[in-house]
Amino acid sequence: MTAAEYVAPALLTAKPSWLLTQVAGHSHRLLAARMAAAGARGYHIRLLASLAEFGPASQADLGRRTAMDRSDVTAAVNELGADDLVERTADADDRRRNVITITAAGRARLAQLDEITNGLQDDLFAPLSATERAALASLLRRVLDYQNGQLPQEAQHPG
């Protein structure tokens, strides 16, 4: 009996969702490893990037903007706060809320983590040309936009 190689059945490989989750799994593994090596994890860059781009926000808003659960935002903000990468202050206008603000150290950290993710793209998508990477991104973006449009949207206040 010959040893089995890493060959998945056609019934699975024929499906885009299989390819998607396999490639994403590899991506996630690589990212987690490099983030861990830098003392961070995936949740951190999500929060820092959102804070840097959109400014201070409540934890609930952060969760909505980063597709993170409220309870996970709480834990991740605790971690980031312990390293003084974000500040948690009370919201004077709404005392239920904390206002989370990124610090200068947080922006430096974000730049570092952003470099990690940039390096990841080259390693992950090495076999694809720049044009092909753009095509892949375009297709995925349309799918993601469609998915987001399908969401319950219970918290959206357009305008």
Next chain:
Amino acid sequence: MTAAEYVAPALLTAKPSWLLTQVAGHSHRLLAARMAAAGARGYHIRLLASLAEFGPASQADLGRRTAMDRSDVTAAVNELGADDLVERTADADDRRRNVITITAAGRARLAQLDEITNGLQDDLFAPLSATERAALASLLRRVLDYQNGQLPQEAQHPG
């Protein structure tokens, strides 16, 4: 303060790996929910599809062919065996091994789970035409093949 919408920062959305993991996360969520509704989970269809396409195999080979850990194969085979979807018999030629064989009920189950994943494709990739879905699959397949070629390959015996 306006409520935040589901808008991720451009620093993330510009990266193919972010799009990939977001779409894959949505795919995984949908699949897990539908599998759970059918009393199954992701590991089950992987094993059943591999057994149906490549025939009976040892648990170690199944793990290699489906990118599953040996210990997870053991647990999943237990679950499938409890429903008589696979049979576990001793390998006379190598008494370390179990030979796992799919049953008629297992093939019926596979057909059912395959329908679920087929339906998933339509729901996930609705905004893409058939041509675009094929293009997406082609790009992802090349990335996945490249990744597999980069693996340690300690268990590969070509020929």
Next chain:
DNA sequence: CGGATGTCAGTCTAACTGAGATTT
């Protein structure tokens, strides 16, 4: 002996659930 196999008992992350206290 080394190496492969199957099993078991864990860990870990991401994601999620439910409850509770507080505030609007």
Next chain:
DNA sequence: CAAATCTCAGTTAGACTGACATCC
């Protein structure tokens, strides 16, 4: 009152680790 916010405890699936006995 309902609803939102924050926090905490616990759960789940998937992936993975280390150990162990068995067998090639």
